Amino acid sequence: MTLDVERLSNRLAAAPACFLSPVDARLTGSVDVAAIVADLFRDRATRAAEPAELEAVRMAAALGGDARKAARRHLGVALVAAWLLHDEAFAGTDAGKLAALLAGRLGELAALVVPRAFVEDPDRREELVRVCLDALGLAPDHELSADAEDRLATLDSTKRARLLADARAREQTREAERKKKLEELKRREDEERLQAARTTFED
Amino acid sequence: MQPTAIPDDWRTRAPLLGARAWQGLTSWLEHPDAPRWNRTMGDRVGERELEALARFRRALADEPLEAAREPSAAMAARVDALRGTLPLLDALPYGFDCARDFADLPTSSREDIARRLEELVPRDAELDRAIVYSTSGTTGHSVVVPSHPGAMVQNLAHLERLAALHGVALAPEAGVPFALNAGVQQRTYVFATSLSGWAGALLAKVNLAAHDWAGGAASRARFLAAWAPTLLASEPVSLGEVLRLELPLRPKLVVSSAVTLTPATARAVSAGLGAAVVDLYSATETGPVAATLPDVEGHVVLCPDVYVEALDADGERVPEGARGELTVTGGRNPYLPLVRYRTGDHGRLGTTLLPDGRRARVILDLEGRASVSFRALDGSTVTSVDVARTIRPLVPFVQQALVQRADLALELRLRPLPHVPISVEVVDHALRELFGRDARIEIILDPELGNGAGKLVAWQSEAP
Numbered sequence: 102m103t104l105d106v107e108r109l110s111n112r113l114a115a116a117p118a119c120f121l122s123p124v125d126a127r128l129t130g131s132v133d134v135a136a137i138v139a140d141l142f143r144d145r146a147t148r149a150a151e152p153a154e155l156e157a158v159r160m161a162a163a164l165g166g167d168a169r170k171a172a173r174r175h176l177g178v179a180l181v182a183a184w185l186l187h188d189e190a191f192a193g194t195d196a197g198k199l200a201a202l203l204a205g206r207l208g209e210l211a212a213l214v215v216p217r218a219f220v221e222d223p224d225r226r227e228e229l230v231r232v233c234l235d236a237l238g239l240a241p242d243h244e245l246s247a248d249a250e251d252r253l254a255t256l257d258s259t260k261r262a263r264l265l266a267d268a269r270a271r272e273q274t275r276e277a278e279r280k281k282k283l284e285e286l287k288r289r290e291d292e293e294r295l296q297a298a299r300t301t302f303e304d
Numbered sequence: 305m306q307p308t309a310i311p312d313d314w315r316t317r318a319p320l321l322g323a324r325a326w327q328g329l330t331s332w333l334e335h336p337d338a339p340r341w342n343r344t345m346g347d348r349v350g351e352r353e354l355e356a357l358a359r360f361r362r363a364l365a366d367e368p369l370e371a372a373r374e375p376s377a378a379m380a381a382r383v384d385a386l387r388g389t390l391p392l393l394d395a396l397p398y399g400f401d402c403a404r405d406f407a408d409l410p411t412s413s414r415e416d417i418a419r420r421l422e423e424l425v426p427r428d429a430e431l432d433r434a435i436v437y438s439t440s441g442t443t444g445h446s447v448v449v450p451s452h453p454g455a456m457v458q459n460l461a462h463l464e465r466l467a468a469l470h471g472v473a474l475a476p477e478a479g480v481p482f483a484l485n486a487g488v489q490q491r492t493y494v495f496a497t498s499l500s501g502w503a504g505a506l507l508a509k510v511n512l513a514a515h516d517w518a519g520g521a522a523s524r525a526r527f528l529a530a531w532a533p534t535l536l537a538s539e540p541v542s543l544g545e546v547l548r549l550e551l552p553l554r555p556k557l558v559v560s561s562a563v564t565l566t567p568a569t570a571r572a573v574s575a576g577l578g579a580a581v582v583d584l585y586s587a588t589e590t591g592p593v594a595a596t597l598p599d600v601e602g603h604v605v606l607c608p609d610v611y612v613e614a615l616d617a618d619g620e621r622v623p624e625g626a627r628g629e630l631t632v633t634g635g636r637n638p639y640l641p642l643v644r645y646r647t648g649d650h651g652r653l654g655t656t657l658l659p660d661g662r663r664a665r666v667i668l669d670l671e672g673r674a675s676v677s678f679r680a681l682d683g684s685t686v687t688s689v690d691v692a693r694t695i696r697p698l699v700p701f702v703q704q705a706l707v708q709r710a711d712l713a714l715e716l717r718l719r720p721l722p723h724v725p726i727s728v729e730v731v732d733h734a735l736r737e738l739f740g741r742d743a744r745i746e747i748i749l750d751p752e753l754g755n756g757a758g759k760l761v762a763w764q765s766e767a768p
Contacts, residue, residue, distance in 0.1 A: 127620075169618055170408050174397065211397070218399030225399065258398060 102190040103242045104234060110226040113185055113219060120184040121217055124176040125169075126162035134176045135159045137183045138203065145186060146196040154200050175208045177216030182207055182233060194237055202236040206259075213258045228256040317346025318498060320354070325504030328479020332496050332506060337523040337530070339510045343493045348435065348453040349500040357501050360458040360636070364465045367608035370634075371655050371663035373624055375406050375611045379634060382609075383409065383643055389426040392416075392643060411619050411631060411644040415703075417447045417589060419721075425450065429639050438696065439588040449588045450639035458636050460501040462592045463535070463559065465606055469597050469659070470580035472557045474534060476505030484533035484553070485509040488542045490690045490738065492516075508533075512545055521549075528552055536579070540565045541677060541687065547576045555579045559595075561586045564670065570596070585649075585670055590632045590642060594667050600656055602668040609634045612665050614653045615646065627652050630667060676763035678708045681740030688763040694734050699726045703753050707764045713744040719753035 123131040135158040142150035161172040182203070186194070210232065218225040231253040234241055241249050254260060310326045333341060370376055380403035387393045392410055402409065412424055435456070437449045467474050476482045479498070482505035489511055496508040508531060510516070517524045529552040536555035538546070539562040546553060558573055558581045565583040574581045585603045586592040593610060594603035605612055613621055614628025622628035630647045651667040658664050678686040691706060703719040714735065720726045728747045735745050
């Protein structure tokens with residue numbers, strides 16, 4: 102089995118429906134993501150998952166309040182990624198890197214993209230494949246590393262969101278400065294008008 | 305008598321005010337027994353708003369209602385159309401499908417209106433037609449709600465629908481008294497105006513408290529008998545006063561809102577006034593949500609553009625028929641398009657069949673806001689609206705909770721806006737104006753107010 106991006110993207114497209122099941126521990130019929138993650142570590146990683154790593158997943162599945170929706174999406178993306186990473190090509194994956202990918206980078210991604218899109222949308226499938234390869238320190242087959250980096254940068258939702266937020270912040274700053282200048286200009290004009298009126302009166 | 309020309313300030317306030325309506329209106333404004341009018345109010349309705357009213361009339365009569373647990377495709381599309389303009393939806397992730405992922409949409413609340421209104425108003429809304437309502441905050445938050453003349457006038461179509469379902473025929477005429485909005489308060493807006501959506505028929509908003517009538521109770525009785533409204537809009541406390549004072553009112557339809565009308569009070573009002581009685585579940589932020597109908601249990605959601613869910617404390621839908629916080633999506637206010645707006649009220653949801661064969665959502669065991677009256681040292685009644693209206697303009701705060709003990713001592717908790725100081729002395733002085741100079745009053749600034757589990761009890765009276 103190779104780490105060919107197209108093949109792995111196709112694997113995502115063919116994900117069984119149960120990998121898009123509800124992940125909320127309170128709902129009947131939901132998938133136990135911690136169990137799936139434990140299997141993934143056992144089958145593909147350099148060591149079994151540590152209890153703390155699984156406990157974090159279980160806690161996320163039982164979160165309440167405002168954090169619940171974000172946690173649910175995070176677990177949903179982790180579930181889709183688990184299907185991808187169960188591919189034999191990922192055998193011997195560094196367990197530490199795998200844990201970091203599941204807890205960190207997939208969480209960032211889940212804030213920006215719904216889990217379903219990583220199965221249904223071609224660009225997002227490719228993005229998830231490349232994010233996983235990158236986070237696990239693996240190079241895609243048949244690609245130069247510079248090309249792989251470029252392609253990931255093109256698809257990277259997290260990076261795009263950051264750029265958009267930066268651009269919006271810059272725009273807001275510019276707008277605030279423009280308003281300030283306008284107000285200053287108006288204030289000066291009013292002052293000059295007042296001064297002119299005073300002069301006329303005194304004359 | 306030659307009618308006087310319509311003054312400019314009235315033309316601005318009521319662009320469609322016609323000569324007959326104006327002639328009728330002036331005669332009532334100058335009526336010898338009129339209450340102390342203290343405001344000039346117009347509906348600001350133009351032709352476009354009347355067209356919207358006509359469309360909504362047809363929609364109320366013909367369109368399918370949001371009768372199911374899940375929102376219709378049309379409702380989901382409506383929310384989807386707000387993406388890109390409503391800041392509340394900016395953070396939706398890529399691939400979010402408003403129909404499939406409706407239950408994952410963010411919710412909003414009265415606190416959001418109080419603290420983050422800019423996230424709930426579409427960026428492209430042209431605010432030049434905005435009417436700004438300041439609500440007294442029966443749930444503890446006093447808020448400013450932007451609305452539109454078109455949204456307000458469409459409420460008339462909902463009232464027409466209610467009247468029809470209660471077997472009442474409405475026949476408004478230009479310049480003729482038609483509706484009365486009556487309350488009993490220390491202070492309130494008192495005005496008469498014409499309703500463009502009802503052919504220029506007249507509405508008067510009055511304070512039934514005798515001190516608001518130059519000729520006292522005798523003038524009040526003569527004026528009300530002469531006004532002879534078809535429609536009486538009020539709330540339970542004031543309706544109780546109408547019965548107690550045996551005021552000469554014989555409306556065909558009574559619409560009670562603001563606080564819950566118990567079935568027993570509804571029966572007493574119906575028997576006492578000989579009118580059909582509707583309990584309308586409505587709020588300034590939402591517009592009309594649901595109302596009681598003859599021979600139907602609960603409050604029925606009649607507007608085809610209103611979708612109601614019941615959510616748990618975590619914002620998840622409760623099972624069908626289970627008690628939850630009523631949460632509204634839709635409405636007609638272009639300045640406040642509701643997306644999963646948590647009302648703070650609770651109830652159970654079911655589905656019912658209307659006489660016209662349409663299925664509709666029904667709210668069972670509605671737990672709305674309770675009516676609260678406090679007692680001043682001289683024995684007079686002070687309502688929660690009086691208190692809210694008095695303290696709100698004085699100091700900035702997010703929420704309040706007022707408790708009056710059996711010995712009439714008062715404890716007011718205020719949740720300040722972060723980093724904005726509040727003058728306790730000013731509030732103390734204002735409360736003494738209402739409750740008496742020697743009233744025992746304690747005012748506590750509590751930044752955590754409302755953060756506890758469950759709904760904040762904003763008004764509580766143990767006074768005898």
